[in-house]
Amino acid sequence: MEEKTVAQSRAIMSQVMLPSQANPAGNVHGGEIMKMMDTTASVTAARHARTNIVTARVDELIFHTPIFVGALVTCRAKLIFVGRSSMEISVTVSAEYLQEEKPPEIALTAYFTMVSLDDHGFPSQVPRLKLSTPEEIECFETGKQRYLLHKGNKKSTPTC
Numbered sequence: 001m002e003e004k005t006v007a008q009s010r011a012i013m014s015q016v017m018l019p020s021q022a023n024p025a026g027n028v029h030g031g032e033i034m035k036m037m038d039t040t041a042s043v044t045a046a047r048h049a050r051t052n053i054v055t056a057r058v059d060e061l062i063f064h065t066p067i068f069v070g071a072l073v074t075c076r077a078k079l080i081f082v083g084r085s086s087m088e089i090s091v092t093v094s095a096e097y098l099q100e101e102k103p104p105e106i107a108l109t110a111y112f113t114m115v116s117l118d119d120h121g122f123p124s125q126v127p128r129l130k131l132s133t134p135e136e137i138e139c140f141e142t143g144k145q146r147y148l149l150h151k152g153n154k155k156s157t158p159t160c
Helices: 030-049 134-156
Strands: 011-016 052-063 072-082 086-096 105-117
Touching (some): 030 052, 030 086, 030 105, 052 134, 072 105, 105 134
Antiparallel strands (some): 011 072, 052 105, 072 086, 086 105
């Protein structure tokens, strides 16, 4: 199985937020943005693995600033870490108000763990990640630490 670069799987998705996606005060529902983030992370993982992808975990989902109706929301996703069948994807959401002369503002960030599945629904091996820059190497090592931490915590996670 050949290695793939971070750049080969990046994904960017944009959408203008509508009143049906918001509360009466015009704040876009967090779930609407989370769904968009999940979709963007899934595209990134599918580009890398070329298999069916499922979401296994969402970490460090942080709402930095509210998003309002009319904002152009852009999700940017890139691979951070690749294990045997799992992939960690960093997703950054920016909001841009097209009637204003202000640059886009980071609104949300999160890490998504996606798992590659074979045709029978079992985890399947994914290509290794070819790291090209010092930043990619640093992000990979940080992602690996999160992966090992979560892997170790699976057995001790409370059920209630």
